[in-house]
Amino acid sequence: MSATTALARQDIAAHLHPFTNLATHPEVGPLMVTRGDGIYVEDEQGRRYIEGMSGLWCSALGFSHPRLVAAGVKALQTLPYYHTFNHRSNPAVAELAERLLAVAPVPMARVFFANSGSEANDSAVKMIWYYHNAIGKPGKKKILARQRAYHGVTVASASLSGLPTNHRDFDLPIDRISHVDCPHHYRYGLPGESEADFATRLADALEQRILAEGPDTVAAFFAEPVMGAGGVIVPPETYFAKVQAVLRKYEVLLVADEVICGFGRTGNLFGSTTFGLQPDILTCAKAMSSGYVPISAVMVSQQVHEALAANSGKIGTFGHGYTYSGHPVACAIALETLKVFEDEHILDRVRALVPAFQAGLHQLGQRASVGESRGVGLIGALELVADKATRQPHAPELKAGPRLAALAQEQGLIVRAMGDTVALCPPLIISEAELATLFQRLGAAFDQYEQAPRP
Numbered sequence: 147m148s149a150t151t152a153l154a155r156q157d158i159a160a161h162l163h164p165f166t167n168l169a170t171h172p173e174v175g176p177l178m179v180t181r182g183d184g185i186y187v188e189d190e191q192g193r194r195y196i197e198g199m200s201g202l203w204c205s206a207l208g209f210s211h212p213r214l215v216a217a218g219v220k221a222l223q224t225l226p227y228y229h230t231f232n233h234r235s236n237p238a239v240a241e242l243a244e245r246l247l248a249v250a251p252v253p254m255a256r257v258f259f260a261n262s263g264s265e266a267n268d269s270a271v272k273m274i275w276y277y278h279n280a281i282g283k284p285g286k287k288k289i290l291a292r293q294r295a296y297h298g299v300t301v302a303s304a305s306l307s308g309l310p311t312n313h314r315d316f317d318l319p320i321d322r323i324s325h326v327d328c329p330h331h332y333r334y335g336l337p338g339e340s341e342a343d344f345a346t347r348l349a350d351a352l353e354q355r356i357l358a359e360g361p362d363t364v365a366a367f368f369a370e371p372v373m374g375a376g377g378v379i380v381p382p383e384t385y386f387a388k389v390q391a392v393l394r395k396y397e398v399l400l401v402a403d404e405v406i407c408g409f410g411r412t413g414n415l416f417g418s419t420t421f422g423l424q425p426d427i428l429t430c431a432k433a434m435s436s437g438y439v440p441i442s443a444v445m446v447s448q449q450v451h452e453a454l455a456a457n458s459g460k461i462g463t464f465g466h467g468y469t470y471s472g473h474p475v476a477c478a479i480a481l482e483t484l485k486v487f488e489d490e491h492i493l494d495r496v497r498a499l500v501p502a503f504q505a506g507l508h509q510l511g512q513r514a515s516v517g518e519s520r521g522v523g524l525i526g527a528l529e530l531v532a533d534k535a536t537r538q539p540h541a542p543e544l545k546a547g548p549r550l551a552a553l554a555q556e557q558g559l560i561v562r563a564m565g566d567t568v569a570l571c572p573p574l575i576i577s578e579a580e581l582a583t584l585f586q587r588l589g590a591a592f593d594q595y596e597q598a599p600r601p
């Protein structure tokens with residue numbers, strides 16, 4: 147993985163990478179991924195890796211599904227581009243919108259399309275502001291999200307994200323957006339505090355925060371059902387029921403960010419179903435097209451839609467949208483993805499695999515180097531610690547998580563280190579035998595890591 151090939155040299159000379167240490171990239175070099183099939187990707191040297199993260203939590207149907215390719219080719223041959231501004235539409239976007247409403251976890255009225263999770267969340271923020279102006283509450287504009295949330299990187303989405311690297315030196319978050327407690331019981335629960343008591347404490351703190359801000363100023367609360375990039379944090383028991391009771395009391399809208407959880411990841415089509423969220427607005431992306439093309443969606447409730455429609459009627463237009471909103475090729479591939487989910491019984495397959503996946507995680511969680519194993523459905527994580535009994539984390543400069551991820555890569559397995567938490571989010575089409583191989587490779591990486599825990 148150094149600059150030994152012409153492609154690597156090109157990359158180093160010309161490509162400004164996202165979420166990469168730009169200063170060390172010339173030395174570290176790129177992992178040049180050249181092809182993919184099933185749950186595997188292959189690098190320039192022909193080394194094959196199990197993609198244990200589905201890329202960035204997205205390739206639910208693996209890297210070579212023939213029906214998605216065929217749907218893309220057909221769409222490109224029929225109508226490679228058209229827009230949806232000013233009353234224009236295309237068959238794929240109309241059909242996809244209808245299908246998304248049919249599978250939504252709660253009744254939703256309309257679907258807006260964008261190209262990424264960040265754009266979907268930014269669009270949701272703007273809709274929330276527009277909505278409150280429309281209903282005559284122009285002072286109700288503040289938005290709450292959670293520490294360690296990840297909602298993306300555009301100006302509003304990065305502000306919603308609760309991770310320091312998304313804010314530092316970008317002059318974020320913006321004024322109207324601030325953060326409340328992260329619901330990670332293992333890290334933030336008090337000694338002896340049950341999950342349910344922890345959830346009560348967090349819901350009480352949320353209520354105090356809304357009262358301190360002024361209920362007439364707080365517009366919305368953003369939440370991932372399972373927090374992804376913040377470390378795969380599964381909500382503690384009763385958390386969302388208690389939080390939603392507070393939100394309803396003060397007429398604060400709930401946005402469910404289903405960008406990772408959406409489309410089967412937690413064992414139901416949406417994380418909102420798994421954890422009982424009743425969102426007013428839902429954002430989704432990633433697995434919606436299995437990551438094959440950029441597309442995201444914002445679903446809005448009847449109440450929100452009516453206000454948006456009335457206000458746009460007054461102004462003359464809903465002045466928001468993207469050149470590629472409802473792109474016919476992206477919509478055709480997303481539509482085919484949803485059909486494959488149904489035809490290949492992907493949810494049933496996921497549910498059948500969950501016990502083996504969670505057992506594999508749990509087993510690794512018994513190791514002395516792992517403080518907590520956690521997960522739901524086919525998403526999970528292992529948090530590395532210096533001391534299992536006291537939960538003492540490693541010193542950040544030891545880079546324990548990245549070291550384990552590098553050892554896994556040597557074993558032919560791609561996982562993701564988020565600090566010292568190592569995440570797994572395999573393609574939903576993974577077979578039982580492939581899952582066993584994944585855990586065998588991760589176990590081998592752990593063996594090496596534990597033999598030499600320090601660099």
Ligand SMILES: Cc1ncc(COP(=O)(O)O)c(C=O)c1O
Nearest residue numbers: 262263264296297298374405406
């Ligand atoms: C929960 C969540 N929301 C939003 C985003 C942002 O999506 P994108 O990178 O497509 O802008 C991500 C990306 O990982 C995510 O995990």
